[in-house]
Amino acid sequence: MTSAQVGQRVAGFIAACRRQGVKATRQRMEILRELAATGEHPDAETVFSRVRRRLPSISLDTVYRTLHMLQEKGVIARVPSMQDRARFDANMDRHHHFVCTVCGRISDFYSAALDSFAPPPAVRALGAVDSVHIELRGRCRKCRSELKKNK
Amino acid sequence: MTSAQVGQRVAGFIAACRRQGVKATRQRMEILRELAATGEHPDAETVFSRVRRRLPSISLDTVYRTLHMLQEKGVIARVPSMQDRARFDANMDRHHHFVCTVCGRISDFYSAALDSFAPPPAVRALGAVDSVHIELRGRCRKCRSELKKNK
DNA sequence: TCGCAAATAGGAATTATTCCTATTATGAGA
DNA sequence: TCTCATAATAGGAATAATTCCTATTTGCGA
Structure with missing residues (x-):
């Protein structure tokens, strides 16, 4: 921002x-x-x-x-x-997160495809969906780089 | 189970x-x-x-x-x-969560469409994706029912 | 059956968060 | 611009979730 x-x-x-x-x-x-x-x-x-x-x-x-x-x-x-x-x-725009499983860093990213995702109808049995949140987990660039060095 | x-x-x-x-x-x-x-x-x-x-x-x-x-x-x-x-x-199968924003209940659900979701290529700039997690937030059936009663 | 070391129980300590209350600062109104 | 009421804060204390410590117990290999 x-x-x-x-x-x-x-x-x-x-x-x-x-x-x-x-x-x-x-x-x-x-x-x-x-x-x-x-x-x-x-x-x-x-x-x-x-x-x-x-x-x-x-x-x-x-x-x-x-x-x-x-x-x-x-x-x-x-x-x-x-x-x-x-x-x-503080980012209240529609966005998604990439979470590093090594260092815990959370990064925002945007995706119109993800934004337009509709929950499967079967989920209605569980309750009323208000929002959809996608979290990608992996290793951020920094941790990938450091893990490579240590191997 | x-x-x-x-x-x-x-x-x-x-x-x-x-x-x-x-x-x-x-x-x-x-x-x-x-x-x-x-x-x-x-x-x-x-x-x-x-x-x-x-x-x-x-x-x-x-x-x-x-x-x-x-x-x-x-x-x-x-x-x-x-x-x-x-x-x-304990559920280690590929699945997703519905989280009630009122009571905090977390329910599992399965979706082949979600399982086959591929992260947008732009995310590679953030790091290497190991897994995709989708969380739907809303009001579970019990809380929907109770909220209706209280209104 | 025995013995060793991993694992546990009970109590204490640490850490993240919330509570308490005397004091300060915001802002509405004059 | 000033006043004053009250919301908000700071500093210290308390609470709750989690981790640590150590004497004792127990799983399991020999």
Whole structure:
């Protein structure tokens, strides 16, 4: 996401806060900015250490609470993970994930073919589908390269 | 999974343990049996409380360690989750998940169309794909039914 | 049957996350 | 611009999920 786009996300968030009678604090803006600027789907501890560079007195509890508030308001999304830390995603466009099974990196990718995928009719027996999520698992370029070196 | 199939899973596990010089303890068998018998992708605490009915002195640490050992050996798989507890799956056949966004229930379903899905070529730029996982999110039948009642 | 080392149980410790409350800061209204 | 109410925060504490430690038990090969 470009700097301009990040700025727009934050500005839009501020406007939405005003509409909803929710305070647009500096902490909230910086947390969203950090999440919007990174494509790494970070956990709370990572967001905390990065935002602390600009807001040295921010608390970890504020980061946790704010991430959950942003998720609740649909501003960001939580990413399902096999790790023991919650991961978050500011990209709310329709997209998919590539997850490295070695280092845990999560990368976005787009695919019109995947977007247009329709769940098999038999799934209706399980319930009502609201969304489809595709996760590709494998080894990212970096880990592939390093694994080759080590063999 | 039928009782016969569960029994076969456990017997196969015992044989594999013997081959690998790893003890086939009663605890390990019961933990695998519980996971193989349930289609619920439970967390460690759930497995612990159920296995304890048959093995009253089992410890939670043993459940955690055994789930991780089974995962490491490829006997079971960890399920990516947005919850704060690790979830596990004994179904090692090619399948997909329907996840209820209300109650968290994870249900298996099968789809030859999904199985034959090929990742878009552009993904190669991200890394080497080993597997494709599709997760449908929505409201399970039970939660749909209850939500209708409450409205 | 025996013996060894892997595995376990029970309790403690660690880590990720949430709770508590005194203080601060946002922003509506004057 | 100022005031003030209250939402939000910081710092510290508590909780919950998971891992660690070690004395004891048990699986299984000989």
